[in-house]
Amino acid sequence: QSVLTQPPSASGTPGQRVTISCSGSSSNIGSNYVYWYQQLPGTAPKLLIYRNNQRPSGVPDRFSGSKSGTSASLAISGLRSEDEADYYCAAWDDSLSGPVVFGGGTKLTVL
Amino acid sequence: EVQLVESGGGLVQPGRSLRLSCAASGFTFDDYAMHWVRQAPGKGLEWVSGISWNSGSIGYADSVKGRFTISRDNAKNSLYLQMNSLRAEDTALYYCAKDMRQLVSGAFDIWGQGTMVTVSS
Numbered sequence: 264q265s266v267l268t269q270p271p272s273a274s275g276t277p278g279q280r281v282t283i284s285c286s287g288s289s290s291n292i293g294s295n296y297v298y299w300y301q302q303l304p305g306t307a308p309k310l311l312i313y314r315n316n317q318r319p320s321g322v323p324d325r326f327s328g329s330k331s332g333t334s335a336s337l338a339i340s341g342l343r344s345e346d347e348a349d350y351y352c353a354a355w356d357d358s359l360s361g362p363v364v365f366g367g368g369t370k371l372t373v374l
Numbered sequence: 375e376v377q378l379v380e381s382g383g384g385l386v387q388p389g390r391s392l393r394l395s396c397a398a399s400g401f402t403f404d405d406y407a408m409h410w411v412r413q414a415p416g417k418g419l420e421w422v423s424g425i426s427w428n429s430g431s432i433g434y435a436d437s438v439k440g441r442f443t444i445s446r447d448n449a450k451n452s453l454y455l456q457m458n459s460l461r462a463e464d465t466a467l468y469y470c471a472k473d474m475r476q477l478v479s480g481a482f483d484i485w486g487q488g489t490m491v492t493v494s495s
Contacts, residue, residue: 265418298480300419307469307485308411308419319483351419353480362433363409363421363480 266291267352267366274372280340283369285352287333291364295355297335299328302349302368311350312337339371347373376400376484378470383489386460394489396453396470401484404428404448407473409482410455412466412491422468423455424478433478438464460493467491 268286275281285297299312310319312328315335327338335354339346352366382394394410409424423434423444432444443456453470467490471482 296480298482300482302419307487308482309485310474310481310483313474313481313483349418353419353421355480362424362478365419365421368418 265367266356266364267354269350269352269366269369271367272370272372274374275339275342276374277342277344279342280338281342281371282339283337283350283352283371285335285337285366287335287354287364289333290358291333291354291356292330292335293333294357297328297330298353299326299337300351300353302351303345304348308351342373344373347371376472378472378484378486380468380470380486380489383468383491385492385494387495388461388493390460391456391458392460392491394455394457394468394470394491396486398451398453398470398472401472403451405476407431407475407478408446408453409471409473409478410444410453411469411471411482411485412464413469413488414463414466417466420466424473425453426478427476431478457491460491462493465491465493 296314300308302308315330316328356364379397410422441459445454467488469488470486472484474481
């Protein structure tokens, strides 16, 4: 059972806009930054979003992040086949759960 | 080229120990915090441990606290994870990851390819 809650799956067709949610609590998302990672099949994770809504250089602006209260979302616009991957949210946690906690991951399928 | 290369994984019996290493190159290693993140087969990501740039701040997940020890040698551009009293549930691919900051945050911008640890009799 992950500290941050994500839907196990999401899907969309090419060109669509999809969102992936991440729900937490006051000790993590509610008081700290949220990060998003993309893991393509068979590869290491890649940082997509940091500090709630900032994109590292090289990440397309099709990817955007937002946060409200104890929840966060990752939006992917103009969906492409190469976006098919697992997506994880993460946040610092002020409780005894440990400094950094991940969501359980969302498998995005491009139909 | 910015790179992290893990080593030291393998098959180990329950209760035994293993030491993982991560060699960093292509960036100023002692300017950043470093982490270990693991992924059990077919499962999600789990943060294991993190260490600040000067080893002054260290954190562990509850699941490994008291059994695992993280350390770094800035002179050798290397990160380590000493794993003792290994359990079957520690079986996972262990990633080394670079933080974007000097202090531990959740922003891991560079990842290695991982080293597999299998705990089984």
